[in-house]
Amino acid sequence: MDIEKIRRETPGLAHGIHLMASGSSLAPQPVIDAVMQFLELEARIGGYEAHAQQAEMLDGLYDSVARLIGAKRREIAILSNATAAWGQAFHALPLKAGDRIITCQAEYAANYVAFLQRQKRDGIEIDVVPNDESGAIDVAALEGLISEQTALIAITWVPTNGGLVNPAAAVGAIARKYDIPYLLDACQAVGQMPVDVGTLNCDFLSTTGRKFLRGPRGTGFLYLREKWLDSLEPAALDHFSAPLVDTTRYAVRDDARRFETWENSYALRAGLKVACDYAMDIGLEAIRQRAWGLTDLMREKLAMLPGCRIMDLGVEKCAIISFIIEGLDPQLTVEKLRSRGIAIGLSRPASSLLDAERRKLPVMQRISPHYFNNEADLDACIAALKELL
Template identity: 40%
Template structure:
């Protein structure tokens, strides 16, 4: 991306015009003015015509969003469903796998998102076991170790691709190749991947993939997308149903034969219209260009942090994402976040609940997190580093 490209993106983003330095894209990104306008236009339509009458136009916008999501993921449009959050989307798909039996095994990476682990508790109560796939020497999930764990009792492999902490990019495609070879369902939590790195669900060999709309996609809160591989759909029997997900026919109520079996008739057309605009903007910009920009910016930040006394980095893997976990000596991560907010600089802060298996394994109680977007500039980096040095001293 050229400096002019970045300038245009920033000029189209209200948060950038307000003097804010935003390094918390992994929490929620700054939306564009066009995304805000799209949401407001649908709300105005509902206010003027009534929400029910405006729903016909809203449904058209949702289908545009579905096509844009399919384009971004290299997925058929019919394989995309929308939900109110990434955790909801993942939980719905997990629950639809069916009854768990004593002795069933669920294999997860050490960096698994805490929300997914919480959803697995019902399976554990039924007698299933959650087992951690060993990491390689770099801290990434090891496909070779996974292969050695496979037997007939393994009912699910689940991977958090880009974990919340550590900047790690797990080998999602290699894990998918193992899962596909053994015919084991494979779920990917791509909450920090979609919108940051190129995602091709065909190459990943995944059966289910989810992501939130508010993070790197720059969509509104209260939106998420769920991909379900078409040939895997028949194995999923959602417990949540209504007249949309299981419409009436002469044979009675029957589940849809596409991913919309995970949706309901009650949805926010305004929010998903906004997500659709954000997806279209990303497709027009090009995810490869976005990832190249994020990678370059995050490398500059990491190098600066390494040279700054009092900063400890917590990177894993051989190559890192735009999520940078660190601590500043003498500072609690959450208090550091609060103090930076007073200077109009946003970062994130995570405790053990975000990635409990990994945080406990590494003896980390909390971390501060910088997460990069294409909107960030050298001036943003300078303001952040100046503030960190001031607080350290």
């Protein structure tokens, strides 16, 4: 990995230190160029015309996403964000009264809201699997929760509020063993580690472009295992996802794009394609090793600060750190560091409420280095925090 080249290709680094890849990462110049060039083309010749001229490149996005996660292109739908992607799969599932969903303690709040909505509307039930002694999903306990009424396993792979990496592949093995649909929220995972849907054994996987993948905001995608293309119909259709056959019938598309609609931001799609290719060219395993290594180093540096407590769970920890420092207000700390050109973030209890209530978590600070960062970035952040103590 040519770090200096990567840093030169990250223009945001000229304006400060960015340690928030888990929020919205800095895009590399090729991604920025792809978006801007497409917008400029639309400005010159018109949106429809630009789409027609760049149709082959835009169509290649499906190949790029498929290559990124080990899928087939017909299993990929491009959406505007991770929540839209996740929701398209979840709300299409024909869950009925008495059906049970198994989820995890670290489930993202947006997903849990959707569970509660269908509990209220459809009469489903929610089972929350306990954690093991490390704080990750207890896989044996999950298997013990399975019954004839279990209709879905839906978990978050990497929670928004810390460095935990849940055993997603082990969960997938259980889902396959009992032939239960498996919906995996990979929003914080894609782009910081290798992802292979075959190894994960998931039926559905959702993610965003803006985080560790370093793509534009307003992008995301959904993976649907091919077998679902014969049976799963979106909750809402339009004439792209299901063209009219005649005035009395429509025909749902035979690929995952049945979960898309006709209108999209093609400039952002151009950027997303470049982001996928950029990550693959560097190599996801190389990215994981560098990003996780920097984060482990940052945990060591933070642990030496007076009154600092690292709040991350799990045996395996990724490129997200959650922590609190006694005497420092998290919101003011983020603002003061921002004024010094250092971007870190917050993790509020409401974002992962089940976990926050169980552990009685306060508002925490969150740092997520990525592979374009270096040790000097970490040291500058530590120095700034020391000055606030």
